[in-house]
Amino acid sequence: MSKIAAIIGGGVIGGGWAARFLLNGWDVRVFDPDPEAERKIGEVLDNARRSLPGLGNVALPDEGRLSFHAELAEAVSGADWIQESVPERLDLKQKVYAELEKYCDADAVIGSSTSGFKPSELQKGRGNGGQIVVAHPFNPVYLLPLAEVVTTAANSQQVIARAKEVISSIGMYPLHLKNEIDAHVADRFLEAVWREALWLVKDGIATTEEIDNAIRYGFGIRWAQMGLFDTYRVAGGEAGMKHFMAQFGPCLTSPWTKLMDVPEFTDELVDLIAGQSDAQSGHMSIREMERIRDDNLVGMMRALGANDWGTGALQNAHDKSLEGEAGLVSSIDDIADLSQPVLTQSRVVPLDWTDYNGHMTESRYLDAFAQSTDRLMAIIGCDAEYIASGGSYFTAETHIRHIDEVHAGHPIQIKTRVIMGAGKKMHLWHEMYEGDRLLATGEHMLLHVDLKTRRSAPPAAHIEANLVKLAAAHAALAAPDGLGRAIGAPR
Numbered sequence: 001m002s003k004i005a006a007i008i009g010g011g012v013i014g015g016g017w018a019a020r021f022l023l024n025g026w027d028v029r030v031f032d033p034d035p036e037a038e039r040k041i042g043e044v045l046d047n048a049r050r051s052l053p054g055l056g057n058v059a060l061p062d063e064g065r066l067s068f069h070a071e072l073a074e075a076v077s078g079a080d081w082i083q084e085s086v087p088e089r090l091d092l093k094q095k096v097y098a099e100l101e102k103y104c105d106a107d108a109v110i111g112s113s114t115s116g117f118k119p120s121e122l123q124k125g126r127g128n129g130g131q132i133v134v135a136h137p138f139n140p141v142y143l144l145p146l147a148e149v150v151t152t153a154a155n156s157q158q159v160i161a162r163a164k165e166v167i168s169s170i171g172m173y174p175l176h177l178k179n180e181i182d183a184h185v186a187d188r189f190l191e192a193v194w195r196e197a198l199w200l201v202k203d204g205i206a207t208t209e210e211i212d213n214a215i216r217y218g219f220g221i222r223w224a225q226m227g228l229f230d231t232y233r234v235a236g237g238e239a240g241m242k243h244f245m246a247q248f249g250p251c252l253t254s255p256w257t258k259l260m261d262v263p264e265f266t267d268e269l270v271d272l273i274a275g276q277s278d279a280q281s282g283h284m285s286i287r288e289m290e291r292i293r294d295d296n297l298v299g300m301m302r303a304l305g306a307n308d309w310g311t312g313a314l315q316n317a318h319d320k321s322l323e324g325e326a327g328l329v330s331s332i333d334d335i336a337d338l339s340q341p342v343l344t345q346s347r348v349v350p351l352d353w354t355d356y357n358g359h360m361t362e363s364r365y366l367d368a369f370a371q372s373t374d375r376l377m378a379i380i381g382c383d384a385e386y387i388a389s390g391g392s393y394f395t396a397e398t399h400i401r402h403i404d405e406v407h408a409g410h411p412i413q414i415k416t417r418v419i420m421g422a423g424k425k426m427h428l429w430h431e432m433y434e435g436d437r438l439l440a441t442g443e444h445m446l447l448h449v450d451l452k453t454r455r456s457a458p459p460a461a462h463i464e465a466n467l468v469k470l471a472a473a474h475a476a477l478a479a480p481d482g483l484g485r486a487i488g489a490p491r
């Protein structure tokens, strides 16, 4: 199946979709009458290239081709996925759908980024309405994985399944809503919070900065990892959700929120809010703020990945799906040539791996080598299931040589040799490269342990056999330069 996405409307959101598809290996065609569209998408892409490839622990596929088209017909003909991201005006969107109907392929899925319109409003009057679904993303689309997929009875199961499959394949989470409603689910929350915030500023209760602090220092970061209901379940203490509801349910009838209507957007209110926002953050450009936002998102999402939780768990699953294309294996049976060092890592240096010297920081070399050791362990059979049964390896000694520097966003690969594998011992040699350039070596001695006694113990027979097999195959290679080296400072 070809992978061609047509992006109709390449502004903030269309640019984000373009980057998400492109960096996941799709060819992307953009149609946008704005003469500045190419520049703007270029800038969004710069930010996306900086942040997305290093979000996960496995390299993304090769980037697709990006092209700009003056005619809608040219952009959409032959496209598998069409993403409409024109401004939020129903008349304009309906005009675009009438045009799309003429030129798109009959089996293409058409997703709309609309924040508020229902899919039936977009499908209305269209002979090909069954091809149209809402695929509502969140800014920045290239980093945030949620896409609300809203469908109607006009959409076949095949179209719905295809929509979910494509969205998942580019590392996103399709939240399928079968019942359409204005603004879907997530934007209902955003509007409620936004409305409260507008009143609080208008009535002089809090400034824009105080409101942002109330969110980012408190419930915002909490929501990011556990959402609303799980957070409140925990807040109910040992008695959980029922206790929480008994304690705080009555407040709802007060209610704490008094300001249910929307404040009028008078010039005075717009100036008040824009003025406070300028005072708060006017010293930074929007692009600068985007990069700060992206650095923070990547750091937080990668932290969740270490816990295999929330967006991090989703990214870990996406990484798994990319392993084959990246040349990574999880079993000795899948190694094509046993005589060569094993590829144990193919990734991009993430944003949060760099330091004040502007390059990958020393502790991350060990992090990368440790991940390669984990993969080698899995390859010989010491995988999660084996570890859960009570056996594993502990590292007893490590020697890392930092040979050349590498920067965030650059691709690295690690190749691993088994120097010795017998009984309880596993002696590994990792080499880290960017292309042909050797960046670092890692030499590690590990001991097999019984996780109950926490003492060294022989591994299961199949693990030792696999280790011996790899060690024997690698023994035919010339000894690596630097093997067994100590720092060797004169005394």
Ligand SMILES: NC(=O)C1=CN([C@@H]2O[C@H](COP(=O)(O)OP(=O)(O)OC[C@H]3O[C@@H](n4cnc5c(N)ncnc54)[C@H](O)[C@@H]3O)[C@@H](O)[C@H]2O)C=CC1
Binding pocket: 008, 009, 010, 011, 012, 013, 014, 031, 032, 033, 034, 037, 084, 085, 086, 087, 088, 089, 096, 113, 114, 115, 116, 136, 137, 138, 139
């Ligand atoms: N900005 C946001 O935070 C989010 C916006 N959305 C939705 O995404 C859609 C687009 O919003 P933004 O990207 O923010 O707007 P935007 O104003 O940044 O971009 C819209 C783009 O569409 C282009 N355009 C206008 N008429 C067109 C036409 N007939 N054919 C092709 N392109 C055309 C414009 O030149 C512009 O580049 C809206 O439906 C919005 O509700 C969804 C999620 C978040």
Ligand SMILES: C[N+](C)(C)CC(=O)CC(=O)[O-]
Binding pocket: 114, 115, 137, 138, 139, 187, 190
């Ligand atoms: C403000 N907004 C309604 C356009 C926001 C969205 O639709 C989603 C987002 O990215 O917050």
